[in-house]
Structures are given as structure tokens and as C-alpha cells.
Amino acid sequence: MIKPTTVLGQPAMWLRAPDGAELTVLLHGGHIVSWIPAGDQERLYLSPQAVAGPGQAVRGGIPVCFPQFAKRGPLGQHGFARQQTWQWVEGAQRGDVVIGVLRLTDNDATRALWPHAFEAELSFSFSGLQLDVELAVTNTGDTAFDFTAALHTYLLVDDVRRARLGGLFGVHYLDTVSGQSQHQEMDPFSFAGEIDRIYWDAKGPLTLATAAGRTQITREGFDDVVVWNPGPVRAAALADMPDDDWLQMLCVEAAQIGQPVTLASGQEWVARQGFEV
Numbered sequence: 159m160i161k162p163t164t165v166l167g168q169p170a171m172w173l174r175a176p177d178g179a180e181l182t183v184l185l186h187g188g189h190i191v192s193w194i195p196a197g198d199q200e201r202l203y204l205s206p207q208a209v210a211g212p213g214q215a216v217r218g219g220i221p222v223c224f225p226q227f228a229k230r231g232p233l234g235q236h237g238f239a240r241q242q243t244w245q246w247v248e249g250a251q252r253g254d255v256v257i258g259v260l261r262l263t264d265n266d267a268t269r270a271l272w273p274h275a276f277e278a279e280l281s282f283s284f285s286g287l288q289l290d291v292e293l294a295v296t297n298t299g300d301t302a303f304d305f306t307a308a309l310h311t312y313l314l315v316d317d318v319r320r321a322r323l324g325g326l327f328g329v330h331y332l333d334t335v336s337g338q339s340q341h342q343e344m345d346p347f348s349f350a351g352e353i354d355r356i357y358w359d360a361k362g363p364l365t366l367a368t369a370a371g372r373t374q375i376t377r378e379g380f381d382d383v384v385v386w387n388p389g390p391v392r393a394a395a396l397a398d399m400p401d402d403d404w405l406q407m408l409c410v411e412a413a414q415i416g417q418p419v420t421l422a423s424g425q426e427w428v429a430r431q432g433f434e435v
Contacts, residue, residue, distance in 0.1 A: 379429025
């Protein structure tokens with residue numbers, strides 16, 4: 159079942175698989191804001207104070223960071239894709255699997271910020287206890303361009319201090335809070351407050367363990383992993399998140415940051431992030 163709906167005052171699509179799995183995606187930002195596996199509970203965090211609309215970025219779900227990650231470039235935080243209206247291209251049921259496709263192409267607003275012609279497609283498929291999200295970028299212009307990107311996934315947890323993330327042992331990372339570079343020495347590891355790390359060339363599967371069970375996280379095409387939680391001090395300074403909601407979320411992001419993607423005219427780049435509970 160696929161039908162239009164409204165979330166945060168913005169047009170959205172609600173999809174349900176035959177086994178009862180559900181997903182909701184905003185056209186604003188091409189932003190998946192809810193994923194409920196079959197017979198399970200919500201797995202994505204969405205701030206109760208989240209806002210959506212022109213110039214706004216939604217706090218929670220799976221924001222699309224493109225064509226820049228964070229402030230690592232001349233554009234605003236995480237680029238412009240998460241603040242643009244995407245086109246709903248297709249929704250279909252194929253056997254037990256439901257798929258959806260959204261598209262963003264360059265326009266006057268994007269070219270004013272980033273003078274390149276492109277087509278970005280966000281595709282997802284889900285059924286049962288699995289969700290796959292794919293981001294594809296095509297250079298539709300005449301000149302090459304570089305970009306960085308991420309699927310900035312907010313996972314819902316009961317208490318982040320009791321969560322454990324495994325699969326990064328020995329991986330080199332940049333701690334952007336301290337500015338230091340280190341190697342991951344504990345696996346799995348836990349969280350006690352603010353964390354903001356970019357794990358370089360981290361291509362293996364990850365496992366997030368919480369009171370709700372284990373979530374397996376895989377990636378293809380994304381070289382890096384970002385792990386982020388604002389902690390109590392930074393969360394209190396965020397206008398679109400309740401002060402204590404840092405306890406309820408952990409961002410485990412599939413990212414391409416360390417080696418920006420270069421696309422010549424007509425070339426395409428594709429990467430994905432998968433989840434199974």
C-alpha cells in the first residue's frame with residue numbers, strides 16, 4: 159500500500175509492505191522519517207520538535223547530505239539537498255518488497271550555491287526486518303565536479319549510554335570534538351556523552367546493540383562512517399531537539415568524506431546503506 163500523507167506540515171509518502179513493515183518519506187529533503195520493520199517498533203529517531211519547510215533541515219530520520227558533508231567546504235552545513243523539495247518518481251510493490259524512488263535535479267536555487275548540473279536519486283526498498291537505502295548521483299553537465307555525501311541516519315535507542323556499537327576495531331578516526339586522530343581500541347564501544355567521529359575507510363559491517371535488540375548495518379560505495387551524538391550540553395543548545403533526547407538517538411552514518419567523489423560529464427556514482435533488525 160502506498161499513499162500520500164502529510165508529515166511536519168509537508169507532503170510525504172507512506173508505504174506499507176504486505177508483511178506490515180512501514181516507511182514514511184518526506185518530499186522535503188527526500189527525507190525518510192520513519193521505518194517500522196514487520197512486527198517491530200519504530201527504528202528511526204525523529205525529534206518531536208523537528209521542523210520542515212523551505213530553508214529547514216529535519217532533525218532525525220535519514221537526512222541526505224549532498225554535495226557537502228558538514229562544513230567541510232564552501233557551502234552551508236551538509237549542503238543543500240536536505241533543504242530542497244524532491245520529486246516523487248516511483249512507488250511500487252514487487253513481490254513482498256516495497257520500493258520508492260525520489261529525485262532531485264539542479265535548479266536556480268542550487269546553481270546559485272553550486273554551479274553544476276546534476277541528478278540525485280534516493281531509492282529505498284524494504285520488507286520484513288530489512289531496509290536498504292541507495293543514493294545515486296549523475297553529472298548531467300559538461301564539466302566535472304567533486305562532492306562529498308552521507309546518509310545521516312538517526313537510529314532510535316532506549317538509552318544511548320547502554321548502547322554498544324561494534325565493527326570498528328582498529329579503524330583510524332578523526333575525533334572532531336578534540337581534533338585528535340586515533341585508532342578505535344575497543345569493540346564494541348559505548349557512549350557517555352558527546353561524540354563526533356569520522357572513521358576513515360571503514361567498510362566492514364556494524365552491529366548496534368540496544369534494549370530493542372541488534373541492528374546490523376552494512377554499506378556499499380561509502381568508504382567512511384560517522385558516529386555522532388550531541389551529548390547533554392550541545393543537545394540543550396539545539397532548538398529543534400528536547401534537552402534530554404540525546405539519550406534517545408545515535409547517528410551511525412554511511413559517508414563519503416575523506417576521498418571526495420569526482421564525476422566527469424555523464425558519469426554516475428552509487429552507494430547504499432542497509433539495515434536489518
